[in-house]
Amino acid sequence: MSGSNSSVPPGSAPAAPEPVALTVHSLAGPELGQGGAADGSRTRIGRLKMLLVLLVCASPVIASYFTYFVIRPEGRTNYSELILPTRSLPADLNLRTLEGTPVTARSLHGQWLLMAVGPAACDAACEKRLFMQRQLREMLGRERDRLDKVWIVTDEQPLTPQLREALGGAVPVTVLRADAAAVARWLAPEAGRRIDEHLYVVDPMGEWMMRAPVDPEPSRVKRDLDKVLRASSFWDKAGR
Template identity: 25%
Template structure:
């Protein structure tokens, strides 16, 4: 009877806990969009060439929605964190692209600052529909400068991170995704 109880007790316990107990913790540091939301991401590069999903397709993308008028402290922090996370990936850095989507052509001061501080970042100009599609996918359209979005190599919106998040959390999530991903 003791041997039977050793095998049956875990099965009975699992059967009783199904749909009643969920683990409280999660491993991701951002807000996961489940299921991932496919995006039709269309924008113009600051160099006046029209691009779409193909520009970021095949690579993971960290996207920030900014304003052409200025880059306040939240914007600067988000862009800095995105750059540092990408650099911290080391040999996997080429698998990730950073993208700043603006609402209009940036002012000269902002454009020069971006060229100096964030030369590897893609600078895109997107219409309101494209810019709104990112926060609307999470069902809570909010201020555009509050989040850093993560797109997978297939062009799906996967996660978002508040600009106040510790960048080591983004780095841990990206390393895990790059290690487990067969694409991008």
């Protein structure tokens, strides 16, 4: 007992205990402004990476077109007319089968397309173009599986049974209806001609890139097709 009071002088009251002091330390962390700047930087980096990926994916197409359109050896000529810049297959064509089933424009991607355009009442000139379309594909030999035949019908009239039968065969023509005005905003004839007087070439990316002349020489159109197929052989393969 004496040991517990030895520090208190006799006759003095015990000293009051000192209050406990607490010190609060703030935790380290990014300030609001710094966090916003960091988010903005990450967004810019993400967009840059996305653009680089798109560029890498598109580079084979760009390279083949550059080779075909720009790097031309002496004496090299094209019979068909090249379309520069190319025109993308629009989504508003309102494509549908002859029975009326909707077809997406995207479903035509993945193959080279040799396209004819015109009304369902196919006259003698139309029948000649459709026959040439079939013959041109067969003339490509082992490369023919990289090209599809497509006929865009620009009205609502029915096809005759005879024409339907002629469009069949081992490799039938893909026949689709589309709005005439929408087709005319995409494809275009040469000056003074109608849109249904040509054959049109569309690449696997859905880009209209070449137009055959009116009443063309099949062998010369075939050489043009050989050129574009050869230029794209390292990135385009047969089949969708």
